[in-house]
Amino acid sequence: MTEQLDAGLVARRIAGSDQVGEPRDPAEGREVGRARRRREDARLITGRTRWTDNIQLPGMLHVAFLRSPMAHARLTRVDVSAALAMPGVVAAFSGRDFAGEQGSLPCAWPVSEDVVIPDHPPMAVDRVRYVGEAVACVVATDRYRAADALEAIEADYEPLEAVLDMTEALSDGAPAVHEAGNQAFTWRFSGGDADAAFHDAPVVLDRTYVQQRLIPTAMEPRAVVAVPEGEGFTLYSATQIPHILRVMLALTTGIPEHLLRVVAPDVGGGFGSKLQVTAEEVLGLLLARRLGRPVKWTESRSEGNLTAHHGRDQIQRISVAAERDGRIRGVRVDLLADMGAYLMLVTPGVPLLGAFMYSGVYKMDAYDFTCTGVFTTKVPTDAYRGAGRPEATFAIERAVDELAAELGLDPVEVRRRNWISREEFPYTTVAGLTYDSGDYEAATERALALFGYDELRAEQADRRERRDPVQLGIGVSTYTEMCGLAPSRVLGSLSYGAGGWEHAAVRLLPTGKVEVVTGTSPHGQGHETSWSQITADALGVPFEDVSVLHGDTAVSPRGMDTYGSRSLVVGGVAVLAACEKVKEKAKRLAAHLLEAADDDVEFADGTFRVRGTDQGRTIQELALAAFAAHDLPDGFEPRLDADATFDPENFSFPHGTHLCAVEADTETGRVAIRSYVAVDDVGRVVNPLIVEGQVRGGIAQGIGQALFEEAVHDTGGNLLTTTMADYLIPSAADLPDFVTDRTETPATSNPLGVKGVGEAGTIAATPAVVNAVVDALRPHGVRDVPMPCTPERVWRALARSRANDGGTR
Amino acid sequence: MPEVTVTVDGVAYEEEVEPRLLLVHLLRDRLGRTGTPIGCDTGNCGSCTVLLDGRSAKSCSVLAVQADGSDVVTVEGLASGGDLHPMQRAFHEEHALQCGYCTPGMIMAAIDLLRDDPDPSEEAVRRGLEGNLCRCTGYCTIVRAVRRGARAMSGGRDAGPGGEAGGEAAGGPAGGEAAGEPAGEGVAAP
Numbered sequence: 001m002t003e004q005l006d007a008g009l010v011a012r013r014i015a016g017s018d019q020v021g022e023p024r025d026p027a028e029g030r031e032v033g034r035a036r037r038r039r040e041d042a043r044l045i046t047g048r049t050r051w052t053d054n055i056q057l058p059g060m061l062h063v064a065f066l067r068s069p070m071a072h073a074r075l076t077r078v079d080v081s082a083a084l085a086m087p088g089v090v091a092a093f094s095g096r097d098f099a100g101e102q103g104s105l106p107c108a109w110p111v112s113e114d115v116v117i118p119d120h121p122p123m124a125v126d127r128v129r130y131v132g133e134a135v136a137c138v139v140a141t142d143r144y145r146a147a148d149a150l151e152a153i154e155a156d157y158e159p160l161e162a163v164l165d166m167t168e169a170l171s172d173g174a175p176a177v178h179e180a181g182n183q184a185f186t187w188r189f190s191g192g193d194a195d196a197a198f199h200d201a202p203v204v205l206d207r208t209y210v211q212q213r214l215i216p217t218a219m220e221p222r223a224v225v226a227v228p229e230g231e232g233f234t235l236y237s238a239t240q241i242p243h244i245l246r247v248m249l250a251l252t253t254g255i256p257e258h259l260l261r262v263v264a265p266d267v268g269g270g271f272g273s274k275l276q277v278t279a280e281e282v283l284g285l286l287l288a289r290r291l292g293r294p295v296k297w298t299e300s301r302s303e304g305n306l307t308a309h310h311g312r313d314q315i316q317r318i319s320v321a322a323e324r325d326g327r328i329r330g331v332r333v334d335l336l337a338d339m340g341a342y343l344m345l346v347t348p349g350v351p352l353l354g355a356f357m358y359s360g361v362y363k364m365d366a367y368d369f370t371c372t373g374v375f376t377t378k379v380p381t382d383a384y385r386g387a388g389r390p391e392a393t394f395a396i397e398r399a400v401d402e403l404a405a406e407l408g409l410d411p412v413e414v415r416r417r418n419w420i421s422r423e424e425f426p427y428t429t430v431a432g433l434t435y436d437s438g439d440y441e442a443a444t445e446r447a448l449a450l451f452g453y454d455e456l457r458a459e460q461a462d463r464r465e466r467r468d469p470v471q472l473g474i475g476v477s478t479y480t481e482m483c484g485l486a487p488s489r490v491l492g493s494l495s496y497g498a499g500g501w502e503h504a505a506v507r508l509l510p511t512g513k514v515e516v517v518t519g520t521s522p523h524g525q526g527h528e529t530s531w532s533q534i535t536a537d538a539l540g541v542p543f544e545d546v547s548v549l550h551g552d553t554a555v556s557p558r559g560m561d562t563y564g565s566r567s568l569v570v571g572g573v574a575v576l577a578a579c580e581k582v583k584e585k586a587k588r589l590a591a592h593l594l595e596a597a598d599d600d601v602e603f604a605d606g607t608f609r610v611r612g613t614d615q616g617r618t619i620q621e622l623a624l625a626a627f628a629a630h631d632l633p634d635g636f637e638p639r640l641d642a643d644a645t646f647d648p649e650n651f652s653f654p655h656g657t658h659l660c661a662v663e664a665d666t667e668t669g670r671v672a673i674r675s676y677v678a679v680d681d682v683g684r685v686v687n688p689l690i691v692e693g694q695v696r697g698g699i700a701q702g703i704g705q706a707l708f709e710e711a712v713h714d715t716g717g718n719l720l721t722t723t724m725a726d727y728l729i730p731s732a733a734d735l736p737d738f739v740t741d742r743t744e745t746p747a748t749s750n751p752l753g754v755k756g757v758g759e760a761g762t763i764a765a766t767p768a769v770v771n772a773v774v775d776a777l778r779p780h781g782v783r784d785v786p787m788p789c790t791p792e793r794v795w796r797a798l799a800r801s802r803a804n805d806g807g808t809r
Numbered sequence: 810m811p812e813v814t815v816t817v818d819g820v821a822y823e824e825e826v827e828p829r830l831l832l833v834h835l836l837r838d839r840l841g842r843t844g845t846p847i848g849c850d851t852g853n854c855g856s857c858t859v860l861l862d863g864r865s866a867k868s869c870s871v872l873a874v875q876a877d878g879s880d881v882v883t884v885e886g887l888a889s890g891g892d893l894h895p896m897q898r899a900f901h902e903e904h905a906l907q908c909g910y911c912t913p914g915m916i917m918a919a920i921d922l923l924r925d926d927p928d929p930s931e932e933a934v935r936r937g938l939e940g941n942l943c944r945c946t947g948y949c950t951i952v953r954a955v956r957r958g959a960r961a962m963s964g965g966r967d968a969g970p971g972g973e974a975g976g977e978a979a980g981g982p983a984g985g986e987a988a989g990e991p992a993g994e995g996v997a998a999p
């Protein structure tokens with residue numbers, strides 16, 4: 001049979017396999033821009049992973065939660081005594097047992113003056129507000145026994161009326177989710193004079209789009225291990241945000257921050273779902289404290305679908321005023337955003353992240369935005385890949401396609417007439433953002449060519465002519481987004497509770513190897529590879545000599561973590577900044593050792609040389625000299641290392657053109673994607689392999705929203721899509737291959753010229769697909785199909801428009 | 810409690826188990842073989858796929874007692890010595906993983922798929938892996954990796970488990986490298 005695996009050897013062979021190919025080019029930039037295969041892969045393809053659920057510790061106990069079966073009820077009694085008698089059970093608690101210490105789960109984004117932030121106990125005490133809310137817990141010797149004992153807990157409820165529909169929730173006499181009512185906040189924003197723009201406008205389009213509720217569905221379920229250690233605690237969690245989590249847990253539980261270590265080991269995807277401070281994390285810590293033993297909780301998929309935050313869930317009313325030639329005068333948006341039952345970490349901020357993006361890539365005179373956050377008795381919503389920007393992009397890109405149809409113009413042409421042209425950058429939009437760079441013409445031209453746009457339009461005309469029962473639809477999406485979260489000052493002005501900087505430290509070790517410490521917390525993004533590439537170029541050291549440390553507050557004490565396509569744009573740039581500082585130090589040491597003036601020393605390919613001579617010291621020699629400390633300049637500390645933070649002055653604005661062709665069967669409603677082309681401009685690219693991976697994965701999720709995914713509740717507020725058999729994320733068989741390409745206009749807001757790529761695909765794809773579906777059905781009078789565009793929905797849209805007199809050809 | 814005898818990645822185990830214990834929990838919680846992860850509780854995601862007597866099985870849908878007398882190979886048992894299985898290597902080379910959570914199951918399912926169809930078309934790979942979900946990659950590179958692994962396993966240049974003898978020379982395999990990137994990053998032993 002197989003021999004046991006020598007992990008070190010595998011890792012060396014993997015590394016070995018990726019460094020050959022080209023001889024090292026001493027010129028600058030030999031690593032950045034190269035499609036280097038990932039160093040992370042070695043452990044992931046061999047199963048030598050460190051998922052949180054893998055952790056086994058002596059004396060470790062397992063936690064299971066009893067969860068409310070009611071969407072809205074008074075919790076009148078919880079009795080855990082029978083559970084305590086079950087085999088293997090060590091402890092059982094109700095919310096009341098922790099009432100004094102469990103605090104309230106934090107919301108870090110109080111968006112407005114009128115925001116209502118209700119108390120949110122990790123375990124419900126006397127009221128439940130969504131199905132799945134924890135009401136009691138059992139701690140037992142293994143996971144099976146913990147689950148068994150839940151059945152012995154008695155909980156009594158007095159049902160209250162569920163609140164499921166946002167419009168009804170805001171109507172008079174609606175049952176109140178919270179004492180203060182069902183309105184969480186209102187937020188308004190405007191640029192230019194919308195009244196003037198809409199007054200006498202030759203064309204005004206009013207549309208309503210529904211962003212259905214989505215379940216983020218990272219493949220790794222959430223898991224938490226809390227360990228009493230020394231005077232304090234170590235919390236392992238499948239989280240995107242170990243640093244933010246540490247601060248928030250300290251504030252919530254009162255455990256002093258310096259006695260709390262948070263570790264994000266290998267994390268199996270997040271997409272926003274692990275950008276949270278969860279009830280289970282807080283209670284895990286409190287249980288470990290109370291019992292003095294390590295405790296573990298791992299959710300099942302069904303439990304996760306019920307209780308981990310959901311995404312999107314907005315009703316968007318968008319109005320566009322335009323001239324007859326298609327030029328847009330102004331846009332008005334009125335948004336209802338479902339918060340669910342409570343405000344979690346950034347719940348109310350999600351729609352704000354879209355508020356500035358409804359003007360998209362277009363110039364216009366006026367823009368007006370109103371958003372109302374609404375409480376319902378469903379699991380809270382919060383960040384899901386794109387967070388606010390997919391919603392905004394969907395609405396404007398759908399509306400522009402509708403405008404084109406209304407005017408009988410080609411949707412690409414309408415975009416051309418409105419977009420910011422390449423000569424106009426930097427351009428300050430009607431929403432007040434300054435887009436620093438971009439070239440919409442180039443990305444669009446490239447996409448049209450790869451797609452074969454004209455040929456497909458010709459085929460479409462032919463099939464329309466023939467009344468082919470299977471119609472061809474073409475969808476266009478020329479998106480941009482704001483990412484790289486974020487300038488701390490801007491976040492402050494939006495009432496966000498923290499900054500948007502990122503931290504890095506770079507250390508030369510005595511043997512010349514390099515440790516990079518980053519405050520970003522990767523969970524699939526390949527930072528270990530990309531940050532090594534940046535460092536290798538900056539310091540002139542081999543890629544293999546760099547290691548990247550992250551995801552543990554004891555190792556990486558400062559950071560703002562990974563979300564909002566920020567890691568490279570903020571964190572990668574911080575790594576570069578720390579390298580530059582190290583080089584400054586090294587230069588001073590080199591000048592001292594070479595008996596030259598600092599200014600006479602220059603750096604190239606890892607060596608500091610006295611200008612015009614062959615006298616030099618390599619950075620590795622300098623690292624050893626600093627360590628030995630035998631001959632240092634006065635006041636020079638014996639180490640070559642540096643810390644740096646980067647706080648960008650502006651967001652970054654990736655953009656691109658995505659084109660989708662679908663075949664829609666007008667008899668069955670079945671839609672199949674025939675081809676998909678994405679040309680993205682994410683600025684300068686550090687690793688093309690990783691960038692393309694992010695784009696493709698993002699597109700798949702965007703298609704998921706367009707065609708497959710929806711969290712569905714029954715009239716009692718029970719989630720019906722608790723399993724992966726009910727909540728359908730796309731499988732390989734559901735998707736085509738995607739054609740991807742890039743154009744490149746470097747960002748001017750950071751020295752790497754990078755823009756971020758984590759969310760772009762998701763933001764772009766959803767409107768491209770739905771525009772294609774509607775385009776296919778337009779000859780039948782269909783002007784919209786609600787998402788997800790399942791065969792049933794498509795069929796109903798056709799039936800409806802046939803009933804309305806066969807449509808308006 | 811029933812006793813089961815299983816061989817996992819070449820090591821024989823005798824364990825007393827509750828009749829309800831899932832094979833995946835036996836592997837993970839009892840035997841410490843945590844390379845095989847769990848992604849769902851309904852047999853839909855495929856993360857937990859292993860080879861059970863040579864055929865792929867979702868180890869969350871098999872009781873430990875049902876595996877009595879069986880030979881189980883997990884992703885941890887594929888590489889031998891320092892040499893990756895060609896399918897593992899292909900996943901790395903094609904960037905067929907991001908977070909890597911679905912990867913063990915994908916690799917095991919792919920190996921099984923090739924038993925029935927040693928040279929699958931793109932279509933066949935997509936259909937064959939329908940029961941293995943990935944949320945990160947959009948599948949394009951997974952499909953390429955499976956086809957690349959298939960070529961390697963059927964005696965292509967990267968032949969056989971082991972595959973240490975040179976791998977693909979610079980100049981690269983068909984369809985492998987990312988568009989527009991130099992094809993020079995072949996695989997070679999150090």
Ligand code: FES
Binds near residue numbers: 847848852868
């Ligand atoms: S964990 Fe076995 S199929 Fe999902």
Ligand code: FES
Binds near residue numbers: 219524910942
């Ligand atoms: S790589 Fe993350 S789920 Fe497949």
